[in-house]
Amino acid sequence: MKVRARDPKEAWREDFESSQARDDGIETSTISGIPLQPLYTSADLPGRPEELPGQFPYTRGIHPSGYRGRLWTMRQFSGFATAEETNRRYKYLLANGQTGLSVAFDMPTLMGQDSDAPTSRGEIGHCGVAIDSLADMETLFEGIPLADITTSMTINSPAAILLCMYIAVAEEQGVPASRLGGTLQNDILKEFIAQKEFIFPPGPSMRLVVDSIEYCAKEVPQWNTISISGYHIREAGSTAAQELAFTLADGMAYVDACIERGMRIDDFAPRLSFFFDAHIDFFEEIAKFRAARRIWARWMRERYGAQDERSLKLRFHTQTAGVSLTAQQPELNIARTAIEALAAVLGGTQSLHTNAMDEVLALPTDKSARIALRTQQLLAYESGVANTIDPLGGSYFIESLTDEMERQAEIYFKRIEDLGGVIPAIEASFFQKEIADSAFRYQQELEQKRRIMIGVNDFTVDEEAPIEILRIDPRLEAEQVARVRDVRRKRDQARCTNALSSLKKAAAGSDNLMPYILEAVRAYATEGEIMNTLIEVFGIYTEQAVV
């Protein structure tokens, strides 16, 4: 019998289509809804010149040496109760091989109010550490040499105040600001878009961000002045493509604002940094990270004319996805986090936070925090994944998905531009609505079992064994309230009052506010007092509630 030679790809297609197909009703698109082919081949590879790590457009990584040169920083986000307790946890994490600090503040601190404000009741020390004044910051970093460590601070509306507190603690340790390394989240746009911890209206909020970027360019040159964040956008329910697009659009809005201030692109762009989510859909996440680097490099060079190579390189921190964790069978969260962390590493992250299994229930215990850190160490030292740079580069599937991410982001950039830019789009609730729609669609897919969450809508167990969780001692609330009142009693009141009134005058003008805030901090003005002074000038923002 004579067999006619079939085209191998067509032959595969015929064989595939005549094969049995699974009929469990589970979506085969990515978790964000991007349809996937069952197979990718050389026909899906784009006809572009070969990309290499450390070379424009940096799709394969910003360093020519990848993790061969230096591993990612293992930076566990941590903070709870009082500065004293959190200081103890930091020392524990450092003793266990963590390589950078990352401060989680409690809700009153994040919202710029003191522990003795009426609406702080019940919130103190619960989702982070309570910081009211320089005195608490001194306790937080007691015995931790700030010259030898980098610190990330997740704070937004009051970001400038907390950075000034950090600078002031360093001064007391004899460390000049010019030697400080770390990151300030300082990303107010994503607060309006997703996390909603805004205080001032967008205009003055952006002024404070630009003030801090401008100040750091001169005085704290090794500091990452902003961490432009997709994490919260994603956690609020966006798709991967929305996270990518909205975050980079925010980044460009900050660049525009700095240029408008009169700064030169290469004077500030190298210190801009990014922060992404690593969700459970493994390949989609890797493609997202790769696309982010390519888009940013191109925009910075082509649109803003950046010359310094460092301005083109998108550096980012990653956190595994809090929303992917389940309260049901929580031990499974260790496995989820490992998969997500692997995606971040294969996507070339500069630093990483791995969630602890119990974070869906409460703040992590010592034990669960250590398992989370050990998961990163396992990836770095045991699995071998860090030995080859961008090991998935050239994969038909990954390259094709990277292009698709880029394409979807470009569509969003166009839509945002048509709305007049990021701030008008915020005011029109554009992002908020897009995110709410995606969140609702995902929830429906779960209800219809088109997406599976193990332990939640499938593979459930009837009886859950309780796991031990961290409890915040309710007594600490009264202690923290007493502490802030004590600070107010003991400080040089005249110096403090003067500092606050100078700040108020400056806020009404156009000076950079950083030196004024720094002086107020040094005079032990509390965070709430500084914020309230600024609120008197700037006012507060209320959003239109959209469902």
Add this chain to the structure above:
Amino acid sequence: MSPTTVRPVRIIVAKVGLDGHDRGVKVVARALRDAGYEVIYTGLRQTPEMVVDAALQEDAQVIGLSIHSGAHMTLFPAVVQELKRRKATDIVVFGGGIIPDDDIAALKKQGVEKLFTPGTPLQEIVDWLRQRFPKESA
């Protein structure tokens, strides 16, 4: 109330506390609305007094509270207390968020009728409301 004048159950959904995590509250609000309930979402950072004010003004039968900051043990009971103070204890209070099991038991004792934790199917919330308000079927 005679059968002809039965009106759909009106629900105030509110974010109490300082956190701005509104994904859950929005998804639930939309699902309840799709199930036929009249849903009023208050927006963020509502104090217990503001929530009860809204419920009285809107003549709501139910208050749904959402929180993710860990302050539920303070703020949920504060809403119930405020209802008592305003003599409006006929309004049913339920809640959702990151709430450990032990706290759920304590909150129920303090008058929060029902608590839903992460991973709860939306249908379960709707079913509970249908059971709780069988006459005013939505």
